[in-house]
């Protein structure tokens with residue numbers, strides 16, 4: 001089930017994929033008063049995460065980030081169902097959707113772990129932290145209890161946490177300490193792959209900086225890969241090696257983080273970057289007209305077209321494929337592709353709704 005050569009060694013780390021997601025579709029499928037309803041939260045996503053890499057997933061609220069990572073971890077539950085596609089980890093011998101729950105429980109935390117949005121989602125409020133380490137890691141580390149807690153204490157110290165936290169209940173710790181404990185739990189087994197879902201969103205900026213530095217440090221020390229999800233582009237700028245931008249259930253752009261910030265090709269990405277505050281920049285920030293689409297009835301063609309200042313007729317009819325326009329830089333946008341029409345020409349065809357909102 002788990003490949004023998006799964007763990008990252010100490011030698012040079014080759015740039016090979018540890019996670020390959022192909023054409024993944026996962027929809028919320030529900031029935032209201034006998035009528036079927038589908039929310040297409042993850043719609044045809046293809047991406048790869050390399051060894052020793054932090055891959056960031058960005059996008060505004062409700063674009064499908066959490067649904068994507070739940071599915072990638074095979075932690076999706078009805079009504080979120082996998083409709084198609086595959087998710088393969090290099091340390092597993094087959095697609096994650098072909099594994100039984102029992103096989104998955106042997107893989108979780110040891111090879112594939114999760115840092116969640118709120119620490120209280122992981123830590124049981126009525127159990128001391130010590131018990132959580134037993135619940136999550138004892139069977140994976142497979143040592144006598146005393147030796148196990150020596151390993152835990154050393155790991156906590158490495159993460160600048162006193163081993164005395166083991167005696168505490170979650171409510172006795174500050175939010176920052178609790179989040180550090182969840183990171184300690186997610187990394188104690190030295191997993192190859194970590195999924196982090198908005199791990200610092202609930203923390204104030206000073207604690208956030210500290211927790212982010214800790215995630216980076218532990219990732220580098222272990223040679224793990226991280227799929228890091230947040231809507232906060234400034235966090236991505238500091239953390240991610242590569243960045244995937246989601247809009248309405250689809251990946252619309254992907255490139256090395258530096259390249260995305262310097263040269264965004266998709267108009268939605270350009271908007272996300274332009275709206276970031278910059279020291280000395282007093283110009284008013286403009287919101288995008290309109291709202292993200294309802295994913296149970298998304299618009300035809302490119303899902304961004306009703307809000308896009310560059311939209312053309314083809315965008316209303318056809319879904320642009322995610323295409324490499326530069327090495328390592330993929331974008332799903334007809335306007336960004338110079339083969340369709342030059343950008344100067346495209347700018348003249350502003351859709352009426354957007355033109356109204358601008359005036």
Ligand SMILES: Nc1ncnc2c1ncn2[C@@H]1O[C@H](COP(=O)(O)OP(=O)(O)OP(=O)(O)O)[C@@H](O)[C@H]1O
Nearest residue numbers: 028039041060061062063064065066067068231295
């Ligand atoms: N349990 C559910 N049942 C039905 N639809 C859901 C459910 N959970 C989420 N959705 C819908 O799926 C879509 C994607 O939601 P998701 O939570 O994955 O987005 P997100 O980008 O993670 O948002 P946020 O940043 O606010 O957490 C949204 O349209 C949302 O309303």
